[in-house]
């Protein structure tokens with residue numbers, strides 16, 4: 001790896017950002033091309049975004065490039081073109097998180113900050129039999145504190161490199177080479193023959209799919225809306241009259257509505273944390289009788305912006321030039 005052993009903070013930064021979502025073998029050629037075209041922070045700060053995107057092609061997550069240019073500009077303006085030397089300043093740069101800040105701080109400046117990446121989490125979870133997942137706030141904190149407590153304050157960069165290498169080369173995700181591992185005698189996972197249960201995997205979220213049919217009652221000057229109450233999404237926000245169904249095509253709604261909705265419905269989806277909501281919007285001619293039965297609020301069309309609607313409904317209203 002061409003970046004191994006280097007102490008130039010700029011090059012460490014470039015390599016770490018490239019490797020965030022990329023395998024080492026694939027990242028190497030990008031790294032070499034990157035530092036050839038932009039050998040210093042100043043070159044990157046003056047980079048043409050389109051040219052950088054072209055060089056980055058294939059790596060994806062283009063936000064990384066954008067953030068790097070912004071951070072490089074900040075280094076030029078706020079730090080006189082010199083890469084900042086404190087952990088806090090490094091961490092404050094755009095696109096630099098805990099891991100990258102610890103890597104630059106320790107490898108470039110020998111500051112005592114422990115890196116915690118996937119390799120480190122795997123080693124620590126096995127040696128100490130930690131069942132907490134790194135993907136929870138509590139777990140992340142626990143791993144950070146443990147790693148920091150183990151760090152050699154005299155040789156933080158050697159320590160960080162060693163534990164990362166151990167994770168990458170010996171304590172591999174599958175078939176770790178325990179017989180050659182220096183921690184074999186104290187590794188709780190090895191001693192209890194439970195290596196495969198560590199580290200605890202990220203819990204996959206089960207996304208529930210829901211279909212909400214919205215009936216937009218409208219006359220020349222008014223819309224008819226309702227406030228959501230109860231223990232469900234969008235509590236206290238305003239929506240149109242709605243009926244939930246288990247699909248987008250059919251809905252079991254009051255008979256009167258069935259008769260009056262005529263226009264082709266529009267569909268818009270939104271992903272919430274645990275739910276995918278698909279809104280099917282039906283335009284309805286106003287029928288005073290139904291409006292009264294459904295207990296809807298009559299509001300002036302130009303007053304629409306005074307009511308708080310969920311994002312999904314705002315998308316619909318904007319799409320139809322109501323907002």
Ligand code: SF4
Nearest residue numbers: 171176178181184187
């Ligand atoms: S003994 Fe095996 S499981 Fe434990 S740290 Fe070493 S390689 Fe990993």
